Amino acid sequence: MESGQRFEPEVLTVSVNETVTFVNESRDAHTVTAYEDGLPEGAAYFASGGFESESAARDDLAEGLLSSGDSFEVRFESSGTYRYFCIPHESSGMTGRLVVEE
Known part of the structure; x- marks a missing residue:
């Protein structure tokens, strides 16, 4: 997460079983929240x-909420595309996409 209301990068590609750490580098509080209908089947x-x-x-x-400097880790065990967002800034377009490859 960067300053402002966006995930950086907006699209990230990783491998199966890789752990991704989201770090809030802005002064605003943010969430990392998956869209339930934006997950691969079985994820x-x-x-x-x-x-x-x-x-x-x-x-x-x-x-x-993640305050400035806070982090959140997720290990992705299923391949596919994951869509996520920040609850308080969703209407401002703060969304992201993560592609997990075999």
Whole structure:
């Protein structure tokens, strides 16, 4: 995450079983929240705050916020494309896409 309201890079490609660390480098608080309908079939759900569903993450925004300097790690065990967003800045277009390759 960069300053402002965007993920940097907006699209990231990694390998299966790779761990990605999201770091909030801005002064604003952000979340990393997967779109449930934006996950490969059978992939585990992820969201900062440890939520198990998109609705739970949206319902408890404060628990998932990453302050400046905070980080959140996700290990991607299934190949495919993952779509995610920042809850408070979703309407500003703060979304990202992660492609996991075999």
